[in-house]
Amino acid sequence: MNLTFIGTGYVGLVSGVCFSEIGNRVTCVDNNQDKVDQLNSGIVPIYEPGLKELMEKNKAQGRLEFTSSLSQAVQEADVIFICVGTPPLPSGEADLTYIKQVAHDIALEMDGYKVIVTKSTVPVGTNDNLKDMIGQLTSHAFDIVSTPEFLREGTAVKDTLHPDRVIIGTENERAAKMMTELHKPLTSNIITTDIRSAEMIKYASNAFLATKISFINEIANICEKVGADVTEVAAGMGQDRRIGSSFLQAGIGYGGSCFPKDTDALIQIAGNVDYEFKLLKSVVEVNKDQRFNVIDKLKHSLGDLKGKRIGIWGLAFKPNTDDVRDTPALEIMESLLEEQAVVNAYDPVAAENFRKGFGKCDSVEWSTDALAAAKDCDALCLLTDWEEFKEQDLLALQKIMKQPILIDGRNVFSKEQVSQTDFQYYSIGRPEIGGLFPYKEEGIVIPL
Numbered sequence: 536m537n538l539t540f541i542g543t544g545y546v547g548l549v550s551g552v553c554f555s556e557i558g559n560r561v562t563c564v565d566n567n568q569d570k571v572d573q574l575n576s577g578i579v580p581i582y583e584p585g586l587k588e589l590m591e592k593n594k595a596q597g598r599l600e601f602t603s604s605l606s607q608a609v610q611e612a613d614v615i616f617i618c619v620g621t622p623p624l625p626s627g628e629a630d631l632t633y634i635k636q637v638a639h640d641i642a643l644e645m646d647g648y649k650v651i652v653t654k655s656t657v658p659v660g661t662n663d664n665l666k667d668m669i670g671q672l673t674s675h676a677f678d679i680v681s682t683p684e685f686l687r688e689g690t691a692v693k694d695t696l697h698p699d700r701v702i703i704g705t706e707n708e709r710a711a712k713m714m715t716e717l718h719k720p721l722t723s724n725i726i727t728t729d730i731r732s733a734e735m736i737k738y739a740s741n742a743f744l745a746t747k748i749s750f751i752n753e754i755a756n757i758c759e760k761v762g763a764d765v766t767e768v769a770a771g772m773g774q775d776r777r778i779g780s781s782f783l784q785a786g787i788g789y790g791g792s793c794f795p796k797d798t799d800a801l802i803q804i805a806g807n808v809d810y811e812f813k814l815l816k817s818v819v820e821v822n823k824d825q826r827f828n829v830i831d832k833l834k835h836s837l838g839d840l841k842g843k844r845i846g847i848w849g850l851a852f853k854p855n856t857d858d859v860r861d862t863p864a865l866e867i868m869e870s871l872l873e874e875q876a877v878v879n880a881y882d883p884v885a886a887e888n889f890r891k892g893f894g895k896c897d898s899v900e901w902s903t904d905a906l907a908a909a910k911d912c913d914a915l916c917l918l919t920d921w922e923e924f925k926e927q928d929l930l931a932l933q934k935i936m937k938q939p940i941l942i943d944g945r946n947v948f949s950k951e952q953v954s955q956t957d958f959q960y961y962s963i964g965r966p967e968i969g970g971l972f973p974y975k976e977e978g979i980v981i982p983l
């Protein structure tokens with residue numbers, strides 16, 4: 536099939552490349568000419584393992600191209616995917632400006648029947664509105680489909696080529712058939728449903744995953760007080776197939792371009808129909824607090840942070856990405872600077888993006904390797920669980936630090952590794968290995 540993807544962010548670019556890989560003829564459109572030029576000269580503007588190789592292969596085989604010209608891309612396409620951003624407005628609601636602009640532009644360029652698919656995450660009812668809007672602007676036939684995207688950054692290629700499921704929301708049989716055929720090479724688990732349910736499946740999925748994370752983080756905080764180990768608890772819980780073992784990794788909370796934005800948006804979607812989503816509001820609140828766990832632990836070990844040298848390992852919101860949108864590192868860094876600590880930061884790939892988006896970078900020192908960031912530090916905070924950090928030799932690390940204090944915000948190191956060192960080690964929800972309120976120290980009495 537001839538496919539056009541509008542927007543070459545994570546979703547448009549990865550989907551475009553992967554759909555060309557399975558034999559379709561794909562055009563990716565972006566109105567950012569710089570991005571298009573980069574893509575045409577073989578530069579992938581995002582860090583995503585495996586993407587560059589696949590992109591080059593499919594470009595060379597003539598199945599994949601990039602352009603800023605919408606008109607030809609729309610006219611040549613059987614199916615047009617809208618993949619532009621839906622960032623949060625100050626109210627938390629999704630900003631649909633880019634979506635509406637693209638829908639308007641598609642309508643004006645159409646020259647025959649098209650299937651128009653929304654891959655961007657949009658509030659329930661948006662696709663119905665797009666249908667009305669496009670219908671008023673064109674006399675050509677078209678069908679609207681909601682096919683929400685579930686890829687994760689860092690594993691986006693694998694997630695796209697081997698999805699758990701594909702959701703196809705449409706009211707039209709012809710469009711459902713075309714979309715089913717298109718996705719068949721990826722999975723047999725294709726679920727067709729109505730448009731509004733498809734839109735809701737996306738928000739509900741992200742909100743549920745965020746809920747799992749906040750839940751386990753609260754369990755971790757309680758574990759620190761009662762002397763249990765959250766990793767043991769999560770492993771035990773995860774063996775129940777009804778619960779499942781994924782997304783039970785305690786840490787400093789979720790970040791990224793989607794969980795924070797989509798949980799806020801779902802709270803607004805509910806609010807707009809006069810429903811207070813109490814549970815999700817708490818999930819968001821717990822997540823905001825969890826970031827400061829690191830600061831609490833630093834203060835517990837160092838007291839006043841003024842003038843103290845703090846190393847930061849990891850700026851990306853998770854490993855294997857250079858995305859720093861809503862990364863916990865942002866607020867942690869801000870807090871440290873407010874406390875007048877001296878900060879030295881390192882991330883294997885995300886430092887440049889972080890510097891671009893963070894206003895107070897002048898007062899931050901930057902290192903080009905992990906050990907340099909830790910050198911002479913009073914304490915080191917691990918904020919992103921990059922493989923590179925897991926592989927560090929703690930004894931060597933200890934030697935170059937001024938004080939051996941390690942705040943492991945992602946529970947990367949084991950008891951065995953830490954016990955061979957002199958580190959004052961704090962993790963999340965593992966008080967026997969290193970927590971904020973070791974239950975023995977606090978002398979909490981649990982009544983029998």
Ligand SMILES: NC(=O)C1=CN([C@@H]2O[C@H](COP(=O)(O)OP(=O)(O)OC[C@H]3O[C@@H](n4cnc5c(N)ncnc54)[C@H](O)[C@@H]3O)[C@@H](O)[C@H]2O)C=CC1
Nearest residue numbers: 542543544545546565566567618619620621633655656684
């Ligand atoms: N980033 C992710 O991992 C995932 C994102 N999503 C959703 O997918 C949507 C897109 O997300 P990202 O790819 O992260 O977005 P992004 O913000 O990284 O990229 C959007 C792209 O669209 C382009 N664009 C904007 N207006 C345009 C126009 N009128 N014509 C052509 N191009 C235009 C921009 O230049 C930009 O390159 C969002 O709704 C997001 O919530 C869903 C699942 C995963």
Ligand SMILES: O=C(O)[C@H]1O[C@H](OP(=O)(O)OP(=O)(O)OC[C@H]2O[C@@H](n3ccc(=O)[nH]c3=O)[C@H](O)[C@@H]2O)[C@H](O)[C@@H](O)[C@@H]1O
Nearest residue numbers: 684685686687688782783784786788789790791793852853
């Ligand atoms: O809508 C989206 O954009 C995407 O959002 C998430 O994907 P992503 O944000 O790329 O990353 P995740 O792997 O879900 O991690 C999100 C955050 O949660 C944190 N996390 C994740 C899992 C866990 O157990 N604990 C935990 O703290 C990560 O460190 C990270 O900060 C979803 O997993 C995707 O299915 C979805 O398509």
